[in-house]
Amino acid sequence: MMKLTGTRLCGFLILAIILLVGGSCRKKGASAHDNYVVMVSFDGFRWDYADLYNTPAFDAMARNGVRATRMIPSFPTRTFPNHYTLATGLYPDHHGIINNSFYAPELGGVYRISDRRKVQDPAAYFGEPIWVTAEKQGIRTASYYWVGSEAPVMGTHPTYWKTYDGSIPYMERVDTVIRWLTLPLDERPRLILLYFDEPDHSGHDYGPVHPEMGKVVEYLDEVLAYLRDEIADLEYGDRVNLIVLSDHGMASISPQKYVNLYHHIKPCWVEHITGGSPVSLVDAAAGCADSITRSLSGVEGVMAWKKNEIPARLHYGSSARFPDVLLMADSSWSIGTGGDPSVYTGGTHGYDNAFTQMHTIFYATGPDFRKGYVQPAFPNVDVYGIVARLLELMPARTDGDLSRVSGMFSTPD
Numbered sequence: 001m002m003k004l005t006g007t008r009l010c011g012f013l014i015l016a017i018i019l020l021v022g023g024s025c026r027k028k029g030a031s032a033h034d035n036y037v038v039m040v041s042f043d044g045f046r047w048d049y050a051d052l053y054n055t056p057a058f059d060a061m062a063r064n065g066v067r068a069t070r071m072i073p074s075f076p077t078r079t080f081p082n083h084y085t086l087a088t089g090l091y092p093d094h095h096g097i098i099n100n101s102f103y104a105p106e107l108g109g110v111y112r113i114s115d116r117r118k119v120q121d122p123a124a125y126f127g128e129p130i131w132v133t134a135e136k137q138g139i140r141t142a143s144y145y146w147v148g149s150e151a152p153v154m155g156t157h158p159t160y161w162k163t164y165d166g167s168i169p170y171m172e173r174v175d176t177v178i179r180w181l182t183l184p185l186d187e188r189p190r191l192i193l194l195y196f197d198e199p200d201h202s203g204h205d206y207g208p209v210h211p212e213m214g215k216v217v218e219y220l221d222e223v224l225a226y227l228r229d230e231i232a233d234l235e236y237g238d239r240v241n242l243i244v245l246s247d248h249g250m251a252s253i254s255p256q257k258y259v260n261l262y263h264h265i266k267p268c269w270v271e272h273i274t275g276g277s278p279v280s281l282v283d284a285a286a287g288c289a290d291s292i293t294r295s296l297s298g299v300e301g302v303m304a305w306k307k308n309e310i311p312a313r314l315h316y317g318s319s320a321r322f323p324d325v326l327l328m329a330d331s332s333w334s335i336g337t338g339g340d341p342s343v344y345t346g347g348t349h350g351y352d353n354a355f356t357q358m359h360t361i362f363y364a365t366g367p368d369f370r371k372g373y374v375q376p377a378f379p380n381v382d383v384y385g386i387v388a389r390l391l392e393l394m395p396a397r398t399d400g401d402l403s404r405v406s407g408m409f410s411t412p413d
Contacts, residue, residue: 005133007082029041030150030157030346034295035098035390035391036236036239036240037190037191037192037240037387037391038181038231038240038241038242039193039194039245040195041083041146041193041196042196042199042220043196043199043247044198044199044201044203044204044247044248045361046208046249046357047069047070047359047360047361050361052217053213053217053221054207054218055228056225057222057223057228061244063371064365065365065372066348066362066363066373066375067362067363067370067373068361069377070356070360070377071359071360071362071378071380073378073381074380074381075316075353076099076316076350077097077248078247078248079147080099080101080113081097082146082247082248083146083195084097084147086245086380086383086384087130087148087384087394087396088130089127089382089385089399090381091316092319093318093319093322095315096125096127097111097215097282098316099279101109101274101276101282102274102275102281102321104321105281107124107164109257110274120151122153122154125148127396129148129149129153129233130152130384131158131193132285132389133393133396134172135156135159135395136396137182138396139189139391140159140187140189140192141158141160141191141192141215142158142159142160142161142193143158143192144160144162144173144176145195146193147195149193150163158189170223171223171226171362173194173196174226177194178230178231181240182234190391196223197219198216199250202391204250204347205325206347207251207346207347208250208251208347208357212330215249226246227242228242239367240366240367241368242366243362243363243387244362244363245359245363245383247398248360249357249358249359250348251348251357253333253345253348257301257332257344258334259302259329259333259334259364260337261280261302261335261337265292265296266291267337269284269285269288269291270283271283276332276336276348277344277348277350278334278350279327280335281323281329282323282329283324284322284323289325291391292304292325293306293325300342300367301331301333301362302330303373305317307322307323307324312327314352314353328351329351330351331352331355332356341355343347362375367410368409368410368411378404382405383400383404384396384400385400385410386405
C-alpha cells in the first residue's frame with residue numbers, strides 16, 4: 001500500500017481532521033494561488049519511441065522536468081486495466097478491470113470495452129479513482145475519455161466529462177482542455193485527465209518500428225507541443241503541473257509465431273474463453289483446469305497457469321472475477337482458437353510486464369517537479385500517489401509506494 005512519511009504525512013493527517021470536523025467539502029474551483037495537474041495519456045506509447053523517432057516536444061519535457069527511464073505497466077499490459085490502474089493506484093486484480101474483456105456473471109455476462117452499457121456501469125469498477133478522491137475533498141476535476149470516468153464510480157463523475165468519441169480531432173481535445181483551464185475560478189477544474197488513442201492503433205497496424213509509426217509519433221509530438229504552448233500562454237501557466245504518460249508499450253508479431261490452442265486442448269474442456277491474444281482467461285469445464293494446463297505444458301510460445309499458481313510478481317489471479325486458468329503467449333508470440341495465423345501481423349501488447357517492450361513513458365514538468373531529473377524505472381501503481389501529492393489530497397489506500405518516486409519532486413517530503 002502507498003507509504004507516506006514525514007511532513008507530508010502530517011499534512012494529510014491535518015487535512016483528515018479538518019474533513020472529519022467540518023464534514024464533506026463543498027465542491028469548489030481553484031483559488032488564485034492553487035497549482036493544477038493536467039495528466040495526458042498517449043495510448044501505447046512505448047518507452048523508447050522518443051529515442052527511435054523525432055520528438056522535440058518530449059525531449060524538451062525531459063530537459064525541463066522529469067523523465068523516467070521507463071514506467072512499468074501492470075499485468076495484463078492492456079489499455080483498460082492499466083488506465084484504471086493509473087487512476088486508482090491499484091493492480092487490476094484489485095480494481096476489477098482484469099482485462100479488456102472478461103466474464104463477470106454479476107455484471108450480466110462479458111465486460112467488453114466496446115459495450116457502452118458495461119463501460120458505463122459503476123458496478124464494474126472497484127477502488128477509488130483520483131477524480132473521486134479530489135471531488136470528495138472539494139476539488140473540481142475533468143476527464144476527456146479516461147477509462148472509468150463515464151461511470152458514476154462511488155456515485156461520482158468528474159465535474160466535467162465526455163462520452164468516448166474517437167472521431168474528435170486531437171487538437172480540438174486540447175482546445176477543450178484549455179477552455180476548462182480558463183473557466184472562472186469557482187468553476188475551474190484543478191485536475192484534468194486527457195486521453196489519446198494513438199500511437200496504439202498504428203502500433204497494431206504497423207508494429208513499433210516502421211516509417212508510418214514514425215509519422216504518427218511525430219504528429220503526437222506536435223500535439224504535445226501545442227498543448228504545452230497553450231498552457232504556457234495562460235496567465236497562470238507556470239502553476240500547471242503537466243504529466244505525460246502511457247498505459248503500455250508494443251511488440252512486433254508475425255504469423256510464424258502462432259499457437260492454435262485447440263491443437264493442444266479440447267474445446268469441450270472450455271466453458272468460456274475471453275481476452276484474445278496474447279492473454280486469454282479461461283473458465284474451464286468442471287474438472288478440466290488440470291487438463292488444460294497439463295496439455296499446454298511445454299508447448300512452445302504459450303504458458304498456462306491455474307489461478308492459484310500464477311507467479312506472485314504478476315499480482316494477478318486473486319480477483320473474484322478471475323476464472324480458472326490464465327493463458328499467456330510468450331514474448332512476440334500469439335495465441336488463438338482460429339486456423340488462420342495470417343491475421344497476427346504488425347504489433348500487439350498484453351504480455352508479461354517484465355517484457356521491456358511492454359514498458360512505457362512518464363514525463364512531468366511544472367512547479368512541483370525537478371528540472372532535468374531522470375527517474376529510475378517504477379511501477380504505474382505509483383501514479384495515483386503522485387497526483388494526490390501534487391493536489392495535497394488525503395489518498396485512498398493503494399498498491400503504490402510514494403517513496404519510490406519521491407526524488408522527482410522539487411520539494412522534499
